[in-house]
Amino acid sequence: AQTVTQSQPEMSVQEAETVTLSCTYDTSESDYYLFWYKQPPSRQMILVIRQEAYKQQNATENRFSVNFQKAAKSFSLKISDSQLGDAAMYFCAYRSSKLGTSGSRLTFGEGTQLTVNP
């Protein structure tokens, strides 16, 4: 079974600075998908960024980028120019590439609470 680990329960960053959130995962599969979701105080789970394991290029989405190290099974999220609105719980998630809906199961990490200081 796949597992996802976020070793940083809490992180803080100054506004306009850069912060990196860590995520590692364990799988025996070679093809899969990785996600970062953000959950602000409103509790709405919002997709931040997605990475396909077969792509070597790291995904980027505006101020958000990932460092995907497949051999190390590491998937960190970098937030540049941090803004107050970035304050939230961030979850790393894994999804198999297997066909069928059972392959759509998301396995989540425990989350990292990010605080942005003005």
Added chain:
Amino acid sequence: ETGVTQTPRHLVMGMTNKKSLKCEQHLGHNAMYWYKQSAKKPLELMFVYSLEERVENNSVPSRFSPECPNSSHLFLHLHTLQPEDSALYLCASSQDRRTDETDTQYFGPGTRLTVL
């Protein structure tokens, strides 16, 4: 706004009550999910429906009963719950991968459930 709505947003119920949570998606997806989010625990997948058929039941107690009358609506019927069932219940939807490679899950805002 992700295109997935949930009602009610907050619910307080006694252990003998019967209530239902509702989820509706406006994204044209064909798969829907129920997740449970408890304090200091990762999200736990409870049920998966694809094309209105339940395809996964993650060993959830029978006091939780899902219903998917069509591809846009998903219910979670609750009866004789326990205090430890208090949690945030999240609904999500996606396009089933049997028909589309892109099946990122989009989440609703959740229902905060408190069982007294």
